[in-house]
Amino acid sequence: MRIAVGARSDTGLVRQNNEDRFAVDLSLNLYILCDGMGGQAAGEVASKLGVDIILEHCRQAATNPHLEMAGAYQPEFSAPTNRLASGIRLSNQAIHEAAGQQASTSGMGSTVVAAEINENILSIAHVGDSRIYRCAEGELRQLTQDHSLVMEQVRRGLITREEAEQSELANVIMRALGAEETVQVDLDEHWVNEGDQILLCSDGLTRLVSDAQIAPILAEPWTPQQACERLVELANEQGGEDNITVVLVRLLPPPPLSRWKKALRSILGGNRVWPN
Amino acid sequence: MAKLILKFEAAVLKEIPLQKAAISIGRSPGNDVVIDNLAVSGHHAKLSLDQDHYVIEDMSSLNGTFLNNQRIRRSLLKDGDEILIGKHTLVYQDEGGVPAGVPAAVEKTQQLPSAADATVVLDTKKRREFLAKATSIATEGASSEAKEKLGCLVVLDGRTDQREYILTSKLCVIGKSPMATVKLKGWFAPKVAAIINRREGRYEIAPSNKTVAKVNSEVLSAPRELKEGDVIQIKRVKLQFNFRE
Numbered sequence: 001m002r003i004a005v006g007a008r009s010d011t012g013l014v015r016q017n018n019e020d021r022f023a024v025d026l027s028l029n030l031y032i033l034c035d036g037m038g039g040q041a042a043g044e045v046a047s048k049l050g051v052d053i054i055l056e057h058c059r060q061a062a063t064n065p066h067l068e069m070a071g072a073y074q075p076e077f078s079a080p081t082n083r084l085a086s087g088i089r090l091s092n093q094a095i096h097e098a099a100g101q102q103a104s105t106s107g108m109g110s111t112v113v114a115a116e117i118n119e120n121i122l123s124i125a126h127v128g129d130s131r132i133y134r135c136a137e138g139e140l141r142q143l144t145q146d147h148s149l150v151m152e153q154v155r156r157g158l159i160t161r162e163e164a165e166q167s168e169l170a171n172v173i174m175r176a177l178g179a180e181e182t183v184q185v186d187l188d189e190h191w192v193n194e195g196d197q198i199l200l201c202s203d204g205l206t207r208l209v210s211d212a213q214i215a216p217i218l219a220e221p222w223t224p225q226q227a228c229e230r231l232v233e234l235a236n237e238q239g240g241e242d243n244i245t246v247v248l249v250r251l252l253p254p255p256p257l258s259r260w261k262k263a264l265r266s267i268l269g270g271n272r273v274w275p276n
Numbered sequence: 277m278a279k280l281i282l283k284f285e286a287a288v289l290k291e292i293p294l295q296k297a298a299i300s301i302g303r304s305p306g307n308d309v310v311i312d313n314l315a316v317s318g319h320h321a322k323l324s325l326d327q328d329h330y331v332i333e334d335m336s337s338l339n340g341t342f343l344n345n346q347r348i349r350r351s352l353l354k355d356g357d358e359i360l361i362g363k364h365t366l367v368y369q370d371e372g373g374v375p376a377g378v379p380a381a382v383e384k385t386q387q388l389p390s391a392a393d394a395t396v397v398l399d400t401k402k403r404r405e406f407l408a409k410a411t412s413i414a415t416e417g418a419s420s421e422a423k424e425k426l427g428c429l430v431v432l433d434g435r436t437d438q439r440e441y442i443l444t445s446k447l448c449v450i451g452k453s454p455m456a457t458v459k460l461k462g463w464f465a466p467k468v469a470a471i472i473n474r475r476e477g478r479y480e481i482a483p484s485n486k487t488v489a490k491v492n493s494e495v496l497s498a499p500r501e502l503k504e505g506d507v508i509q510i511k512r513v514k515l516q517f518n519f520r521e
Contacts, residue, residue: 037395076445076474109397119455120468121447129395149287157312158289169287176397189446191471191482203395 001119001194002252003029006224010232012204013240019043020202020245023051029117030058031247035130035202037176038108042099046110049098050091050177054114057087077187081123084114085185088125088177095178109176113144113200117249122190122198127175127183131206133214134190135197140215143188146203147175170207197224198249201231204242208235224248278330280323280359281367282309289364297325301361302335315339315362326352330368332359425519427472427479427502434513435461442520443479448472450510451484460513469510470496479517481508 005026011018019036021044032054036047061067061083070089073082091112099108111128124132129146145151149172150164164170177183192198197218205214209231217230228246235244257265280299282290292299292309301309302320311320317337323330333350334341342360343351353359359366427443437459441448450458451468460469468484482499483489489496490509502508506517 035395037397078445078447081446111395119453121449121455149285153284153287153289156284158284171395172287173395173397174285179397191447191449191473193484 001117002254003117004224004250004252005031005248006226006228006250007245007247008225008228008232009245010236010240010243012243013236015241015243017041017044018243019047020204020243021047021051022200022245022247023055024247025055025059028058028062030055030114031116031198031200031249032112032114033130033200033202033245033247034110034112034177035128035204035243035245036108036110038099038105040104042105042108043110045098045105046095046108046178049095050088050110050112053091053094054084054087054112057090058083058116061086071182071185074187077189078118078121078123080116080118080121081125081187081189084116084123084125085187088112088114088127088185089183092127092177092183093181096181099178109178111173111202112177115198115200115249117192117198117251120192122192124188124190125185127177127185129173129203131199131201131203133199133201133211134192135199135215135218136193136195138215138219140211140218142211143190144186146173147186148173192251194251194253196251198251200247200249202243202245204240204244205231205235205246208238208241218248224250278368278370280309281369282311283365283367284363294323294330299323300335301366302337309366311361311364313362313364316364320361321359323353329353330370332357332368337361425477425521427474428518428520429458429508429515430518432507432514432516434511436513436515437461441515443472443474446474448474450489450508450515458515460510464511466510470508472502473499 005024007022007024009018009020009022022033024031032051034047034050036043038046069082069086071086095110099105111130113126113130113132115132116123124143126132126144127147129148132143134141134143150167150170152174153159154161154164175184213234217227220227228248231246232244278294280292280294281288282292299308300319300322301307302318303312303316304318319335320337321332321334321341323332330353331350332341332343332353334348339362340347344358353368355370357368359368429441429443431439441458448458449456449468450470452460452465453467470484470489471482473480479502480499481491481496481502483496491500491506502517504519508515508517
């Protein structure tokens with residue numbers, strides 16, 4: 001599948017430093033985004049550790065499929081999905097250990113969202129309140145469930161979604177990389193088609209820009225990079241209270257056929273699906 | 277006056293002043309304190325005034341009532357006591373008591389708004405371990421009850437690589453593609469005909485954007501849930517969907 005990617009990370013208008021971090025690996029079709037937390041520079045350390053370790057683990061696994069998995073293999077998911085989970089568990093260990101070593105980094109942590117596309121299968125994994133959206137046929141859908149206290153309360157029916165958005169506890173998350181020795185990683189798989197778009201973003205975007213504002217931007221005939229720039233700009237226009245990071249992956253239709261193939265297919269006819 | 281503070285993890289959900297001699301706690305709407313969570317019994321526990329003290333009493337609930345980490349039948353309450361019901365905590369506060377007895381977790385939540393823009397992770401490890409212990413009865417009970425039934429495709433007609441497929445994975449692709457679980461054979465078999473998604477014990481079939489798959493002789497144009505006995509047809513291949521224990 002052909003893919004076009006855009007990405008942008010911005011400090012925003014309020015914060016001094018950018019604790020978000022992302023990675024794009026086009027050969028693996030792997031996309032990772034971490035939003036770090038912790039005083040001074042600790043958040044940056046945590047998110048960098050998170051991204052680097054997951055990326056490294058997946059790259060090693062690409063050359064050595066028998067590379068040991070961290071944590072239990074979940075047979076209901078494909079190998080790439082399990083590999084993402086394994087990378088995330090390793091990064092959790094690393095951040096947790098690093099946090100315990102120095103006073104300056106104690107209590108640091110990070111969220112993570114990771115996505116990988118293999119043929120038409122999208123593997124996703126996440127911990128925390130960063131999000132992954134899928135935009136298919138003009139419809140924007142959030143594929144991840146925030147591990148935040150308020151969203152947990154919404155799921156339990158204790159408060160409404162509107163109350164959650166207004167809550168002053170919106171910044172409390174239930175899970176994060178580095179918080180504990182082990183971490184529970186949410187996994188999922190989706191079938192994706194040409195024309196679909198996958199958006200990874202930190203909460204600096206979604207706390208200020210609503211889903212209803214994101215959807216039309218993705219529908220514009222812009223390149224993914226232009227769409228990313230616009231999303232960040234919009235979050236800054238609406239306050240820019242936190243670091244804003246977006247990665248947009250667009251699945252492109254296959255290249256046009258050569259005249260020969262077209263002619264051959266029209267002769268043989270039928271509503272057939274052809275090998276490429 | 278005494279009061280109860282209803283909390284979930286470290287978040288304060290509600291404060292309940294104790295104005296009656298008897299207060300019932302449970303999941304049913306008729307209770308004075310309603311906790312809507314499956315781990316809570318309909319009529320789970322009650323507080324009653326015994327002379328000048330409140331007494332907590334478990335109403336033979338399924339998952340028990342815990343007072344300061346100990347399962348109890350009936351116990352006298354004192355200021356600062358934590359009652360655990362399901363995954364919710366009720367903190368008993370008696371204003372006659374010493375204010376120093378306010379549990380640390382409450383102080384923490386009160387500080388949170390001051391750090392409003394920084395993301396905070398709940399330090400819940402100890403609490404969660406304890407909760408896991410306390411609710412293990414509930415989860416065991418639930419898992420045996422809601423044992424997920426697996427979907428299964430039986431080949432009625434046509435050429436495929438197996439006669440039967442048990443749908444254990446999250447995504448199941450039907451087609452000639454190397455990623456397909458249900459492999460179709462033949463020259464003109466579609467690469468991907470349909471995709472079956474498993475979500476919380478339910479199965480949803482979605483068409484691939486190009487080919488013509490049918491469910492019960494109707495053309496599959498949008499995702500739909502598979503029901504027991506549905507027949508999926510792709511060209512000459514017919515597959516019947518069934519649930520299996």
